Amino acid sequence: MELFKKISLCLPFFCLSTITYADWVSDSVKNxxxxxxxxxxxxxxxxxxxxxxxxxxxxxxxxxxxxxxxxxxxxxxxxxxxxxxxxxxxxxxxxxxxxxxxxxxxxxxxxxxxxxxxxxxxxxxxxxxxxxxxxxxxxxxxxxxxxxxxxxxxxxxxxxxxxxxxxxxxxxxxxxxxxxxxxxxxxxxxxxxxxxxxxxxxxxxxxxxxxxxxxxxxxxxxxSADNLRVQLNGQQAHGSMPWLSHDPIVASAQVINNLQTMVSRRIDLTQGMGVVSIGSIQAGTAGNVIPDQVNLLGTIRSNNEGIRQQILEQLPEMIQSTAAANQVKAHVEISPYSPxxxxxxxxxxxxxxxxxxxxxxxxxxxxxxxxxxxxxxxxxxxxxxxxxxxxxxxxxxxxxxxxxxxxxxxxxxxxxxxxxxxxxxxxxxxxxxxxxxxxxxxxxxxxx
Known part of the structure; x- marks a missing residue:
C-alpha cells in the first residue's frame, strides 16, 4: 500500500482542489x-x-x-x-x-x-x-x-x-x-x-x-592504489663466506628502509599523504645459503594525485640506486591500479x-x-x-x-x-x- 500525502491550498475566496501525491519510493523499497x-x-x-x-x-x-x-x-x-x-x-x-x-x-x-x-x-x-x-x-x-x-x-x-x-x-x-x-x-x-x-x-x-x-x-x-614488484638479482654464496656473494637479502633490507623516506623526506605532506608498504618478501631456501634473488611485492597509496605521480616517478630510481650500491641489480615494475x-x-x-x-x-x-x-x-x-x-x-x-x-x-x-x-x-x-x-x-x- 502506498503512503499518500495531501496538500490543500485555500485562498480568501476559494479553495484549490486537493493535490495528492504518493511517496512511492519508500513504499516500493519496503515491498x-x-x-x-x-x-x-x-x-x-x-x-x-x-x-x-x-x-x-x-x-x-x-x-x-x-x-x-x-x-x-x-x-x-x-x-x-x-x-x-x-x-x-x-x-x-x-x-x-x-x-x-x-x-x-x-x-x-x-x-x-x-x-x-x-x-x-x-x-x-x-x-x-x-x-x-x-x-x-x-x-x-x-x-x-x-x-x-x-x-x-x-x-x-x-x-x-x-x-x-x-x-x-x-x-x-x-x-x-x-x-x-x-x-x-x-x-x-x-x-x-x-x-x-x-x-x-x-x-x-x-x-x-x-x-x-x-x-x-x-x-x-x-x-589511489598502485602495485609494486621488485626483483633483486645478486650472486649466491655460502652463508659463511658473504664476501663471495652480492647479497640481495641485505640489499632488500636497505631498499625497504629507503622506501620509507620517499614519503617522510621527499613529499610535501601539506598537500596530502602517501604510503609505500612492502607486504611480501620471498627469497632463499636455507639459512646458511645467501640466495641469488629476492622478490618483493608492495603497494603505493595516496590521496593526492600530484603526490601519487611523484612517488611513481621517483621510486624506481631510488630502488635501482640502492641495489647498485650493494652490487645488486634491480628490476622494478609498477602497475597503476587506481587513481x-x-x-x-x-x-x-x-x-x-x-x-x-x-x-x-x-x-x-x-x-x-x-x-x-x-x-x-x-x-x-x-x-x-x-x-x-x-x-x-x-x-x-x-x-x-x-x-x-x-x-x-x-x-x-x-x-x-x-x-x-x-x-x-x-x-x-x-x-x-x-x-x-x-x-x-x-x-x-x-x-x-
Whole structure:
C-alpha cells in the first residue's frame, strides 16, 4: 500500500482542489526488500573470483530481463549493462555495482555463508564476498526492479553498470595485465558508449559504520592504489663466506628502509599523504645459503594525485640506486591500479538533498577525511562527474570499533541496510535531472 500525502491550498475566496501525491519510493523499497535480501543471500552463498563471475553475470542478466530492462553483455568478460528508458525526457545517468568476491575463507557462521572454492592464480582457494559486492549487486538489482516498474516517473535514461574484477583478476597477472579487467576494461570495451552517461553514482558498504547511515564528502573519498614488484638479482654464496656473494637479502633490507623516506623526506605532506608498504618478501631456501634473488611485492597509496605521480616517478630510481650500491641489480615494475577516487564538488553538493531523502538528516554524515582504501570506480570519474558514498554495514548494537573490517573472513553486512542502498540509488535517479544543468556547467568550466 502506498503512503499518500495531501496538500490543500485555500485562498480568501476559494479553495484549490486537493493535490495528492504518493511517496512511492519508500513504499516500493519496503515491498521489494524481501526480494533484495533473497538475492543478496544467493549471491553471498555463491561468490566468484574476479574475472570469473560467469554465474553471477548470468544471474544479473536474468533478473534484469525479468524486469523488462534491455541487457547488453560482452564487456570486460563478464560485465553486464542494463538500460532503462524513462517515461519522461531527461539526461542519461549511470549507477554502478561490482560483482566479484575474494580469495578468503568465510568464518562468519551465517546460515548463507559461502562454502565455494575457486582457482586463484592457479591454486584452489576458498571464496567469500568479504567486501560486500554481493550487497552492491543485490541493491542495484533491487533499484532496477523498482525503477522499471515505475519508469513513467523516471526522467531520462538509466544505465545499470554491473562490473567485474574490482578486486583484481584471479586468472591474470595483476601487474602486467591490469588494464584488461575491471572498470578500465568496461570503459575500453565501450560499455558506456551507447547510451553515454553524463554522470555516474556508486556506493560501498563499510564495516564500522552503523546500518542505514550514509557517509559522503566532496573531493578525495578514497586513496589511489598502485602495485609494486621488485626483483633483486645478486650472486649466491655460502652463508659463511658473504664476501663471495652480492647479497640481495641485505640489499632488500636497505631498499625497504629507503622506501620509507620517499614519503617522510621527499613529499610535501601539506598537500596530502602517501604510503609505500612492502607486504611480501620471498627469497632463499636455507639459512646458511645467501640466495641469488629476492622478490618483493608492495603497494603505493595516496590521496593526492600530484603526490601519487611523484612517488611513481621517483621510486624506481631510488630502488635501482640502492641495489647498485650493494652490487645488486634491480628490476622494478609498477602497475597503476587506481587513481584517487574523486567526488565531483558540484555533483556532491547538489545531491545532498537526495541523500537526506534516503536516510534523513540525522543519519547523513559528512566525512572529515577520505578512507584509506581504493576503488577502480575512480576511472569513471575521469570521464564524467561522479559521486561515491559509503553505506553503514555494521548492526547498530555492535561496537563499531571492534567490527570485523572489509576483507576479513568475519566481515558481515546487516541485511537491514540493503533497503537504504536501494533507495539511495533511486533517489540519485530521481533527483539528478533537477540539477543536471548546473552540474554539467560546472564540470565543463573545470575542464576548460
Amino acid at each position: 521489494t526488500e524481501a526480494h533484495t535480501i533473497q538475492m543478496r543471500h544467493h549471491l553471498h552463498q555463491h561468490p566468484e573470483l574476479g574475472n570469473l563471475e560467469f554465474k553471477t553475470s548470468a544471474f544479473v542478466q536474468k533478473e534484469l530481463k525479468s524486469y523488462g530492462i534491455e541487457v547488453k553483455k560482452g564487456f570486460a568478460k563478464t560485465g553486464v549493462i542494463g538500460i532503462l528508458k524513462g517515461g519522461q525526457p531527461g539526461p542519461v545517468i549511470a549507477l554502478r555495482a561490482d560483482m566479484d568476491g575474494l580469495p578468503v575463507e568465510e568464518k562468519t557462521g551465517l546460515a548463507f555463508a559461502s562454502k565455494d572454492k575457486g582457482i586463484y592464480q592457479g591454486k584452489e582457494v576458498s571464496v567469500m564476498h568479504a567486501c560486500g559486492h554481493d550487497t552492491h549487486t543485490a541493491m542495484l538489482l533491487g533499484a532496477a526492479k523498482i525503477l522499471a516498474a515505475n519508469k513513467d516517473k523516471v526522467k531520462g535514461t538509466v544505465v545499470f553498470v554491473f562490473q567485474p574484477a574490482e578486486e583484481g583478476g584471479a586468472d591474470i597477472d595483476n601487474l602486467t595485465q591490469i588494464n584488461e579487467i575491471g572498470s578500465r576494461k568496461m570503459i575500453s570495451d565501450g560499455a558506456l558508449n551507447n547510451p553515454k552517461p553524463e554522470a555516474i553514482f556508486g556506493l560501498h558498504v563499510m564495516s564500522g559504520m552503523p546500518v542505514n547511515h550514509l557517509y559522503y564528502k566532496a573531493g578525495a573519498i578514497l586513496n 584517487v577516487t574523486m567526488n565531483d564538488n558540484a555533483l556532491t553538493e547538489a545531491m545532498i538533498p537526495a541523500l537526506e531523502k534516503a536516510v534523513g538528516k540525522e543519519k547523513l554524515h559528512l566525512l572529515e577525511h577520505n578512507a584509506s582504501g581504493s576503488e577502480d570506480f575512480a576511472y569513471y570519474g575521469k570521464l564524467m562527474p561522479s559521486l561515491f558514498v559509503f553505506l553503514g554495514a555494521t548492526p547498530t548494537d555492535h561496537d563499531m570499533s571492534k567490527a570485523a573490517a572489509n576483507h576479513s573472513p568475519m566481515f558481515i553486512v546487516d541485511d537491514a541496510t540493503l533497503k537504504t542502498g536501494v533507495e539511495t540509488h533511486i533517489r540519485f535517479v530521481l533527483d539528478y535531472p533537477n540539477v543536471a544543468e548546473q552540474v554539467q556547467s560546472a564540470w565543463k568550466n573545470n575542464k576548460s
